Amino acid sequence: MDVFLQLTLNGLTLGSVYALIALGYSLVYGILKLLNFAHGDVFTVGAFVGFGALQLLGGVAHPAVPIWLLLVLITLAAMAVCAVLGVAIERFAYRPLRDAPRIAPLISALGVSFFLAYSLQLLFGADQRDYDAFNLGSGVLFMTGFTIPGTEVRVPLLRIVVILCAFALMVVLWLLVTRTKTGKAMTATSIDREAAAMMGINVDRVIVFAFVLGSALAGAAGVLFGLRAPFYPSLGFLVGLKGFTAAVIGGIGSIPGAMAGGLILGFAEAYTQGYVSTRWSDLIVFVILVTFMLFRPQGLFGKADIKKV
Amino acid sequence: MADRVLELQGVTMAFGGLTVVDALDLHVERGEIVSVIGPNGAGKTTLFNLVTGVYRPSAGDIRFEGSSIVGLEPHAITQRGIARTFQTLRLFLNMTVRENVMAAAYGHTQAGVIRSMLRTPGMRREERAIRALAEERLGFFGERLVGYRWDQPAYSLSYANRRRLEIARATATNPRLLLLDEPAAGMNPNETLEMAELIGKLRDVGGYTILVIEHDMHVVEGISDRVVALDHGVKIAEGTFEQVATDPKVVEAYLGTGAMARKAL
Amino acid sequence: MSDERDDTQPTGPALGKDEWVARFGANRVRRSGALGVLEQRLATVSWWAWLTLFVAVIAALPLGIESGYVRRVAFDTVVLMLLALGLNIVVGWGGLLDLGFVAFYGVGAYAYALLASDHSGIHLPSILLIPLVAVIGALAGWLVGLPSRRLLGDYLAIVTLFFFQIFLTVTNNGDNVFGASITNGPNGLLNIDPLSFFGWTIPRSTSEGLFNVAYIYVALAFFGVVYVALRFVNESRTGRAWRSLREDPLAAEMMGMPVNRLKLLAFAFGAGVAALTGTFASALNGSVFPQNFEFPLLITVYTIVILGGQGSQVGVVLGAVIVSVLLEVLRDANDARSLFYVALVLGLYGAFRASTRLVVVLGGTIVLGFVLRTVAGAIDGSWTAGTAEDAGRAAHLAAEWVIVPLEPARWLAPAAYLVLVTLVLGLTLVGGRLRLAALVPTLYLAAFVWENVLLAKPEATRYIVIGVILVGLMIVRPNGLLGEKRVEIV
């Protein structure tokens, strides 16, 4: 029972990070019908920006501000930089190809992904980095926390922070998409871009908005990831892959789908690692993906589409 | 009972809540030219999409030469003997005119990849036959698609010639039933007239049974053995051109859409 | 509705203008004079004559050169050519985005290694094994393509990319599958048999320990056979069907072509070619490691296919040669430096031709360089005291013009790089005078970054260049060097 609880907790933490990334894929896919392969690398950039911001603020050893503020600041920095990066990617790599064959922006996206990953390697080296969060404030993120009553499972503060932060961001996103004008325009555009344009919606602006939101979430995910695990320039490939697998499982283009998909993936991975082997968790996720492709290609929350002639 | 090529029984198609074709009965006899008319959005193209298997009807049955084709994949339906053209032209624009037609012979030819790699005598014989077929089908258009244009990419063709090439391509699948979706759309009066003659020739010389969607009432009048009028997915009239054109329901349907009304009456 | 369609086709004629077609052939620009005659003569030389010539040239290359390095590069180039031919089937003809392509190459290499090495104890003769592996690869491709039944671009991309990851997971962790070592994990499989035909083994290296040219010939032979076979397929009914479905899958389906089956066929076929290539690569190297089949190789092959022009066999072969040479040149700081300046000048010439603007920009950049360097040197001597990467004569020259700090501050490299990227992107947004004016400092900054940042890390630089080429090509010239003109139907 303890093991199960512990694994569930792991899955929840991992899944909430995947969900943040999956949201970025879904937002962009919903509107542009484009798989933004560079999204995983935007996530990595987020992790590195957070790392840089941490150093600028005095590093783990001598932070210039209180720890909670430090965390908020590095997350915001990563979100801001990634948002700008996302907009730039859309403007320079995708927008010129909007009327090109469908395969064109996908290939362009591959190029961008590659460019970002190797630019990071150029600037920071290929080695692993980590935030060294363990030593932050003499270990407050790890030492404090609580034990789930009746079990031996401890929930350190860091996990609470990661999970709460991820869910808070998702709630904010949900509000932005459902309550604001641009958000509603976004929903309309994702249903029918041409019709939306005819109704006076500025589609370009909506697309930029989607990239801003998605990339900012990826940036935040980068920091949340970096707080718990080491990262390196080519990490975006794998994490990005998980992110859009989550999006596909949930139903690509659907926001609740992305959240659900992320959590499912997180749990699947955690349980496999706990009960089977850490080595084969990717394989299990792949099997889940293929199963979905075969039996429910539109995902959990997606709708089967009818082609128009 | 005469030789029924195509028969639709109670065919219904709904997209979400919108019923686009509603309990439609329709039949085409061998050697007939049947025209489908109706205002824009009446469901005519959808009817073609149903027959060719792009959509699967929500209800009803579609029979081709006696057996049901509902649920078959589109290429299988084509291989059975139904070919179509598209209202919005869909040529293989970067392939040559000849290749466009040759490609459509795929369904009734055999040579596989291995034989093609080895260029076996049988494969080469078949290639020659496909080539000859393509040239014959293109030759049907006389002057219009003559020899020197056969090696030009399809995108170099004029609009009217693209429509002709679409028909040539469809005939290369060796169909018995041809579905033509607004074959004269976008053509000038001369070309329209020529197209009307061509459709007659396709039936008389080519031996195809033809179901055609057409807006130009002169064309419809000139070619049709029978006319079917659709509105909002429902058959509102059927019969000779005179019967249909004077049917009050048809007149009303067209009066709703200004420009067409003037053309129709 | 139909009237608006006339202008969707900019290169095409206006409605009804049939004469335009008649003049189509005459519309093409012909060179005059001797060059023109030569061009016309060359155009009549048949494709197999070109192919023979090309193969002969590559075959002759390593003969005179007793350099193992050159021979290695020649071999790797042929491998890239084959991979590009394979990917061209999938992407260029089938129009499918296969992101697992390199994994099939790996499947081939591993299959060969497992069926002809001491590791498994099996030693199949090459003549049997090579076709067998090609079939295994094609089968693997077929299986991977199967789940995304409709092979819609995005689903296929996801499944294949994930398959790629699984391939890496399996090869990396295959040293312990329920205790048994299948792939030997990251340590790879060693002692793989060299090729042997009819009991006659082709040694990997000559008696002097030099790279055995025979392997280049084997690879070339495979290349020739695959090239011709694919050309034949492309001219067959299957090839036409592939091109049709790439142009318009729905129309292809309606014309009686089983689109899904054809796509799966293209996909499996490409995988088969990749696996085939894996066999002799494995035989030559004598070992396989998971690291040989990673993401950078995939992007490289994609860049080749896009550069050469999707769909054009000649194009992707030339693309392979160009990219292969480019990657080698970028390995060496001196060559890379020359390449950079030559490319820069040629690029400017291409943009401006011989005009005053060319003189202004070039001259301006040169002057700016000397001025900045003098000023910087006067402020702080250490800023110009550094030595350019890989001290040679060119390096000395470069360091006379570009600022090369002795010990650059840690922030300098990232800052300069980011500013450069921003400037270059910004340049694409502005026009006229402003662009011309901004070009000068951008060029100088580019030289600065090249000398100080990029040359120092050739590994990253090589792939950054590849990534930039890929994105740039997609936007500026999506048809590549020799690709067919594509008109998209919506």
Ligand SMILES: Nc1ncnc2c1ncn2[C@@H]1O[C@H](COP(=O)(O)OP(=O)(O)O)[C@@H](O)[C@H]1O
């Ligand atoms: N795939 C589809 N999804 C939803 N509605 C469709 C679809 N295809 C056609 N329709 C609708 O069906 C109606 C009939 O269309 P169509 O058959 O193209 O008319 P027409 O008679 O002009 O050819 C239109 O209102 C159109 O919007």
Ligand SMILES: [Mg+2]
């Ligand atoms: Mg229509």
